[in-house]
Amino acid sequence: MRTLYPKLPFISLGIGLIFLCSCGGGGGNSEEFNYDESKVPPYTLPDPLLTMSGKRVTDSPTWIEKRRPEILNLFETEVYGRTPSQSTNMAYNVTSTEPNSLDGKATRKEVSVLFTDQEGAPKINILIYLPNKTTQGSNNNTPAFLGLNFWGNHTIHTDPGITLSTQWMREKGGREKGVINNQATENSRGKSSSRWPVEKILDRGYALVTAYYGDIDPDFDDGFKNGVHPLFYQGDQSRPRNDEWGSIGAWAWGLSRIMDYLKMDNDIDHTKISLMGHSRLGKTSLWAGAQDNRFAIVISNNSGCGGAALSRRRFGETIGRINTNFPHWFCGNFKNYNNNEASLPVDQHMLISLIAPRPVYVASAVEDGWADPRGEFLSAKQAGPVYELFNVKGLGQEEMPELNQSIGDVIGFHIRKGGHDVTEYDWESFLNFADKHLKKK
Numbered sequence: 001m002r003t004l005y006p007k008l009p010f011i012s013l014g015i016g017l018i019f020l021c022s023c024g025g026g027g028g029n030s031e032e033f034n035y036d037e038s039k040v041p042p043y044t045l046p047d048p049l050l051t052m053s054g055k056r057v058t059d060s061p062t063w064i065e066k067r068r069p070e071i072l073n074l075f076e077t078e079v080y081g082r083t084p085s086q087s088t089n090m091a092y093n094v095t096s097t098e099p100n101s102l103d104g105k106a107t108r109k110e111v112s113v114l115f116t117d118q119e120g121a122p123k124i125n126i127l128i129y130l131p132n133k134t135t136q137g138s139n140n141n142t143p144a145f146l147g148l149n150f151w152g153n154h155t156i157h158t159d160p161g162i163t164l165s166t167q168w169m170r171e172k173g174g175r176e177k178g179v180i181n182n183q184a185t186e187n188s189r190g191k192s193s194s195r196w197p198v199e200k201i202l203d204r205g206y207a208l209v210t211a212y213y214g215d216i217d218p219d220f221d222d223g224f225k226n227g228v229h230p231l232f233y234q235g236d237q238s239r240p241r242n243d244e245w246g247s248i249g250a251w252a253w254g255l256s257r258i259m260d261y262l263k264m265d266n267d268i269d270h271t272k273i274s275l276m277g278h279s280r281l282g283k284t285s286l287w288a289g290a291q292d293n294r295f296a297i298v299i300s301n302n303s304g305c306g307g308a309a310l311s312r313r314r315f316g317e318t319i320g321r322i323n324t325n326f327p328h329w330f331c332g333n334f335k336n337y338n339n340n341e342a343s344l345p346v347d348q349h350m351l352i353s354l355i356a357p358r359p360v361y362v363a364s365a366v367e368d369g370w371a372d373p374r375g376e377f378l379s380a381k382q383a384g385p386v387y388e389l390f391n392v393k394g395l396g397q398e399e400m401p402e403l404n405q406s407i408g409d410v411i412g413f414h415i416r417k418g419g420h421d422v423t424e425y426d427w428e429s430f431l432n433f434a435d436k437h438l439k440k441k
Contacts, residue, residue, distance in 0.1 A: 145207070
């Protein structure tokens with residue numbers, strides 16, 4: 001067990017003092033929550049290399065066979081909840097194809113993932129852009145970026161051929177996205193395009209695969225009456241048990257169902273899928289990547305509490321606050337750790353460790369104090385010893401880098417200028433990271 005103490009009352013980046021403010025997912029109040037490094041309490045992180053029986057893990061087979069299942073089970077029962085093991089009668093239908101989309105740059109394809117054959121059952125509508133300059137019919141095997149979006153596929157680009165989502169949309173932030181009465185309108189098209197540089201991704205030789213997260217489970221506390229949860233209730237069950245999945249678990253499950261489809265799509269190289277998520281969907285990408293080793297690279301952007309940031313630091317958003325603001329995200333057992341982080345048998349460095357030895361990238365923003373950039377850096381750093389079991393390099397740096405400087409090898413990290421968002425710099429870093437690991441000679 002290693003005890004970590006705050007060294008400085010600020011983040012030193014070699015460019016002066018950068019004070020953090022609240023810009024994150026749940027909102028925050030600098031007078032109510034801690035944004036001062038000097039007030040981070042002393043804490044002891046659980047050791048990912050120490051088994052529950054007290055034995056130290058010194059090799060990768062022991063990690064895979066013994067310690068990794070222990071940690072995965074703890075995250076399942078205490079944080080995100082168990083994902084159902086039973087399957088449904090799923091079907092995949094290509095609903096549209098346009099080979100000359102975006103002025104001939106791309107082939108646009110839309111696919112529906114039907115969870116069951118029951119009328120009115122939930123389905124995921126997938127949007128795929130394939131780069132035409134590398135697409136040569138079937139068996140092209142193009143690497144791809146996969147990520148869920150917040151406001152519908154039609155918001156990532158102004159392309160009028162993208163099907164307008166008819167799903168429920170949340171009110172908060174919705175009006176500026178063209179949402180009226182919880183429904184998307186034609187004014188919604190392209191409203192999130194700044195976060196999805198489609199042409200840039202295509203130009204770099206990658207396909208883009210995305211779907212609206214609300215297709216899987218609407219993002220509000222409705223007692224789990226909508227979305228995929230009711231498909232798996234047993235007997236007279238009406239909501240998940242305390243150790244069963246919340247919304248983050250459902251969104252992660254949906255990503256794996258998209259991967260099921262991508263394995264059947266000859267245009268996509270399913271062995272080279274980079275999974276990217278921002279904010280609550282960054283938490284989702286880490287949890288999906290921890291459970292499903294088919295994702296070649298896992299990327300979290302500004303994921304914060306319950307994502308890449310260490311919970312024990314109690315910096316910015318805390319477990320108590322996130323469970324209050326979003327009681328449907330995690331499993332019921334996670335509420336046992338409200339204002340009680342020290343009792344949690346895991347911390348987020350162990351979540352990143354579960355992805356080993358696959359590449360993982362953690363991105364932070366200096367003005368996003370709510371997501372605790374230093375806690376995200378420390379989490380990535382403390383996952384390093386597990387990666388070393390596989391003879392691969394982790395982060396390889398003891399101190400946080402300067403702004404807009406990408407560091408690391410198989411574990412990557414940056415902290416950029418700005419706040420809670422996905423920017424051009426983020427995508428440039430993600431693309432470079434994917435090139436490094438997926439386009440090796």
